[in-house]
Amino acid sequence: MPIVxxxxxxxxxxxxxxxxxxxxxxxxxxxxxxxxxxxAPRLGEEDFRIEGWSADDAEARSTTDKGGxxxxxxxxxxxxxxxxxxxxxxxxxxxxxxxxxxxxxxTVMGPDGVAETEELVAESQEEETQKGDEE
Numbered sequence: 001m002p003i004v005x006x007x008x009x010x011x012x013x014x015x016x017x018x019x020x021x022x023x024x025x026x027x028x029x030x031x032x033x034x035x036x037x038x039x040a041p042r043l044g045e046e047d048f049r050i051e052g053w054s055a056d057d058a059e060a061r062s063t064t065d066k067g068g069x070x071x072x073x074x075x076x077x078x079x080x081x082x083x084x085x086x087x088x089x090x091x092x093x094x095x096x097x098x099x100x101x102x103x104x105x106x107t108v109m110g111p112d113g114v115a116e117t118e119e120l121v122a123e124s125q126e127e128e129t130q131k132g133d134e135e
Contacts, residue, residue: 001030002053004043016042072105081105 006013013023018089020029037051042049066075072084078098085091085104085114092104 002033002036003028003051004031004036005029005049005051006047007049008047013047072102072107076100 005028008023008025011025015022023029023078033053035132040050041054046083064075065071066073072081076084078101080091081101082096085101085108088108090104090108092100119125
């Protein structure tokens, strides 16, 4: 299990999430890798020492191509699916869940995907134009 130690200037620092107590200076706290995958960007290298975990490990865990074909599937991270769709100029409206993004991938990869993809691109461009007109 990774260990996180607060090494900042003040004696205490407010807790990172509501389930833990405040950070005390030089008190090691054992956390899970999943917790660190989520909260590490908020900690800051100058205020925390992290042992037994690396950001590279988290990146490697974030996406695995189960099919080995370069096409997004359940093993891919949401952000990576969104990047893949962006290469096809597909940007979903608002926030899209991983499931919604995977549905878009199926649309792109399906036999009728070319026509539907063109429709999605056109819708996306219309929305961007409307936003530009509103500003």
